[in-house]
Each structure stands twice: as structure tokens, then as C-alpha cells.
Amino acid sequence: MDLNRRDMLVLSGTVAAATLFAPAIQAHAAAPFKLPELPYAEDALAPVISARTVGLHYDKHHAGYFKKLNTLVEKTPYADLSLEEVVVRAKKDGNAPVFNNAAQAWNHNLYWQQFQGGSAPAKGAFAAAAESGFGGIDGLKKKIVAEADNVFGTGWVWLVRDGDKIAVTGMKDAGDPLAEGGKAVLGIDVWEHAYYLDYENRRAEHVAAVLDKLVNWQFVSDRFDA
Incomplete structure (x- = not known):
């Protein structure tokens, strides 16, 4: 079976950085993009990051990027792309509003995921x-x-x-x-x-x-x- 454009991009090095996200992250889903669930309780990072900060950061800021992004890409060619593809395409297009919200959505997906499981050593x-x-x-x-x-x-x-x-x-x-x-x-x-x-x-x-x-x-x- 021939690979379509979406398949080729997902297999490319440009979007390889997203392949480690757990299924809950929904890294490759097209619009409407969905905020992944926080992978732990809001107080799990305390006292380094308080539950209050996590709540505001995740529920207000991170969620806000997804909400704004979905509004911006509705009925546009971006709506048919994965989140990673939107980040790359919007940057190339010089579309600052779409890029800023897509990038911040993606950035925070990684941000929360990298704290899951505690401070295990490098290897x-x-x-x-x-x-x-x-x-x-x-x-x-x-x-x-x-x-x-x-x-x-x-x-x-x-x-x-x-x-x-x-x-x-x-x-x-x-x-x-x-x-x-x-x-x-x-x-x-x-x-x-x-x-x-x-x-x-x-x-x-x-x-x-x-x-x-x-x-x-x-x-x-x-x-x-x-």
C-alpha cells in the first residue's frame, strides 16, 4: 500500500520527537486537538511545583493553547494536519498565531510527560x-x-x-x-x-x-x- 503525505511526515525525522508520547498524548491526531490528561495528580510535583501552580498551568494555560488553536485552525488546511505538522507548517508559513498556540500545546505535552515516574537516573x-x-x-x-x-x-x-x-x-x-x-x-x-x-x-x-x-x-x- 502506498504511503500518503501524512504517513511520510509521521515517519520523517521532523516529527520523530513526538513518537515517545503515550497514547493519552494523542500526538498524531488531527483537529480538533485534544488536551491530554495530566499524567498524575495536581499535587504530585509538590513541593517543587505546587498543586496551585500545576492547576493554573495545566487547566488555564495549557488548556487555553489547545482551545485557541482549535478556533484558529477550524475550516483551514491546518485542521487536516497532526499537531506536530501544524507546528512545522505554521512556522514555515509565518503564521504566528497558529504557531504560537500549536507550539505551546506541543511544548507542554512534553513538559508534563517528562516528570512522570519520578527522578530516575540517566542511562x-x-x-x-x-x-x-x-x-x-x-x-x-x-x-x-x-x-x-x-x-x-x-x-x-x-x-x-x-x-x-x-x-x-x-x-x-x-x-x-x-x-x-x-x-x-x-x-x-x-x-x-x-x-x-x-x-x-x-x-x-x-x-x-x-x-x-x-x-x-x-x-x-x-x-x-x-
């Missing part, structure tokens, strides 16, 4: 890349915290697979590696809604705590290897 090729590039996971964490401090205003810090190496990059607003053809293996949200209720202006303290106590590094390792 395999990812651990080796962290060792060769940053002197180990502790050195990598320090680099991420420093990059978070360099993001002016709102944005994200991403770990991106670059061959057999890891790149740490900060991106403004809704920016993500997916839109640039890269493979994100970790995403740290440094918008104020992610931390301000719990840490006020202490962004670096929040990022360090998330990396030390919440990130499931085995999940990150598996994304790196996939």
Missing part, C-alpha cells in the same frame, strides 16, 4: 553524551540553569540531540526545536506562570529544583535513544 547514550559534553549530569544541569537565566522574558530551555551530542539552547516565547527540524529530549518552561507563585522572581532556583527532583532522566535518555 545509555544520553548519559555518555552528558559526560563527554558537560562532565556529567551535574554539569549539564548547571548549563541548563545558566541558559534559563539567559532567556530574557518568556521562553523555554531545550535539550536537543545533535548527532551523538547534546545541545542546550534557550528559545523565546513558544519557540521549540521541532519547528527547526530538531529533536527535543527535554524542555524546561521558563514562562513566569511556570514558577512565579512558588518562587516569585527566583527562576534559577526553580529550574535547579525541577532538574534535581522532578525530571525523569530515564525518560530523557529514552527520547535521546529513540
